[in-house]
Amino acid sequence: xxxxxxxxxxxxxxxxxxxxxxxxxxxxxxxxxxxxxxxxxxxxxxxxxxxxxxxxxxxxxxxxxxxxxxxxxxxxxxxxxxxxxxxxxxxxxxxxxxxxxxxxxxxxxxxxxxxxxxxxxxxxxxxxxxxxxxxxxxxxxxxxxxxxxxxxxxxxxxxxxxxxxxxxxxxxxxxxxxxxxxxxxxxxxxxxxxxxxxxxxxxxxxxxxxxxxxxxxxxxxxxxxxxxxxxxxxxxxxxxxxxxxxxxxxxxxxxxxxxxxxxxxxxxxxxxxxxxxxxxxxxxxxxxxxxxxxxxxxxxxxxxxxxxxxxxxxxxxxxxxxxxxxxxxxxxxxxxxxxxxxxxxxxxxxxxxxxxxxxxxxxxxxxxxxxxxxxxxxxxxxxxxxxxxxxxxxxxxxxxxxxxxxxxxxxxxxxxxxxxxxxxxxxxxx
Numbered sequence: 001x002x003x004x005x006x007x008x009x010x011x012x013x014x015x016x017x018x019x020x021x022x023x024x025x026x027x028x029x030x031x032x033x034x035x036x037x038x039x040x041x042x043x044x045x046x047x048x049x050x051x052x053x054x055x056x057x058x059x060x061x062x063x064x065x066x067x068x069x070x071x072x073x074x075x076x077x078x079x080x081x082x083x084x085x086x087x088x089x090x091x092x093x094x095x096x097x098x099x100x101x102x103x104x105x106x107x108x109x110x111x112x113x114x115x116x117x118x119x120x121x122x123x124x125x126x127x128x129x130x131x132x133x134x135x136x137x138x139x140x141x142x143x144x145x146x147x148x149x150x151x152x153x154x155x156x157x158x159x160x161x162x163x164x165x166x167x168x169x170x171x172x173x174x175x176x177x178x179x180x181x182x183x184x185x186x187x188x189x190x191x192x193x194x195x196x197x198x199x200x201x202x203x204x205x206x207x208x209x210x211x212x213x214x215x216x217x218x219x220x221x222x223x224x225x226x227x228x229x230x231x232x233x234x235x236x237x238x239x240x241x242x243x244x245x246x247x248x249x250x251x252x253x254x255x256x257x258x259x260x261x262x263x264x265x266x267x268x269x270x271x272x273x274x275x276x277x278x279x280x281x282x283x284x285x286x287x288x289x290x291x292x293x294x295x296x297x298x299x300x301x302x303x304x305x306x307x308x309x310x311x312x313x314x315x316x317x318x319x320x321x322x323x324x325x326x327x328x329x330x331x332x333x334x335x336x337x338x339x340x341x342x343x344x345x346x347x348x349x350x351x352x353x354x355x356x357x358x359x360x361x362x363x364x365x366x367x368x369x370x371x372x373x374x375x376x377x378x379x380x381x382x383x384x385x386x387x388x389x390x391x392x393x394x395x396x397x398x399x400x401x402x403x404x405x406x407x408x409x410x411x412x413x414x415x416x417x418x419x420x421x422x423x424x425x426x427x428x429x430x
Contacts, residue, residue, distance in 0.1 A: 014309030132307025
């Protein structure tokens with residue numbers, strides 16, 4: 001079975017090496033011999049960690065797709081175009097496609113799935129979410145009959161590394177980010193990671209597969225981690241929490257109507273007893289809650305050439321075997337379902353206020369909460385004088401009511417600043 005690979009960066013190079021190293025074992029177990037015959041790259045002169053036979057490398061990605069000798073196409077170049085057009089051309093030619101392109105799937109997944117279904121070929125994408133962690137296949141196959149209600153994941157290794165350093169070493173955000181960049185965990189421009197866009201694309205894919213509905217990146221609410229402080233982390237630890245950047249996709253019941261889908265990415269205070277609290281450094285984990293199966297967690301390395309290349313190889317083997325049997329994995333994503341606006345979601349909240357140290361401040365603040373029906377679960381006062389601070393944990397409240405409360409607090413003369421606002425994940429969250 002001859003393979004054409006589009007892209008030979010960290011993931012593409014790792015895949016080619018794995019095919020070479022694991023080829024005999026794969027052939028013995030499946031009866032299919034994989035051979036990489038064409039590899040499209042941007043530069044022919046770039047030094048690579050693998051050696052390829054003469055004539056394999058080309059700068060013409062379209063020629064790789066059109067090559068009649070290529071049976072299966074692997075796309076690891078990333079981005080929307082030309083990846084979208086190349087994948088559609090491969091599918092139209094009857095060639096299965098394996099991709100790791102989260103951005104493309106989060107924006108055009110439904111179009112690509114429909115094209116693959118019409119052509120009767122595989123479109124497999126295990127590596128698009130959480131690197132080497134097998135989560136897509138369990139959702140689309142093992143759990144296809146399960147009533148999955150919520151998925152909560154740490155799906156960005158860069159932010160998890162930063163928050164781990166802040167939590168365990170007391171390092172400030174800027175220093176932890178610089179360390180992540182030095183170690184290669186973060187890009188020179190880290191916006192996609194630290195502002196939650198990378199995790200948001202993955203959340204859209206997870207929601208689409210788990211709930212069988214079209215969810216795109218634009219449906220996902222984003223908050224990043226740049227405003228998380230060591231003070232927040234210290235206070236969370238005192239209360240038995242750790243702060244993580246979470247991607248959450250869930251079904252929200254609606255009286256008299258179909259469930260709505262809510263998808264969001266934001267930092268949150270996670271109880272230390274929760275399995276996700278122990279996910280450290282650049283590791284990823286996805287926590288799945290089902291009506292019958294209960295709670296499941298998938299854990300491992302969420303990025304890197306080796307882990308991601310391994311996930312691509314698993315899909316490649318499946319696609320090749322299916323092609324020899326003239327079958328394919330069907331994936332049905334239904335039409336759009338209602339998306340629950342962030343304003344209508346409910347959660348508990350942590351609110352940190354810098355305040356004037358004088359009588360009557362607490363009453364004024366409490367009245368602002370009361371006006372909007374936000375109930376206070378706990379209150380702690382810290383410091384005196386210029387360092388006076390009030391720290392609240394609320395009971396479960398509607399997002400819109402909390403935002404209205406914050407707007408009122410911002411207009412109070414006794415409030416110097418609303419320092420931090422974080423959602424609290426736990427038994428009081430729904």
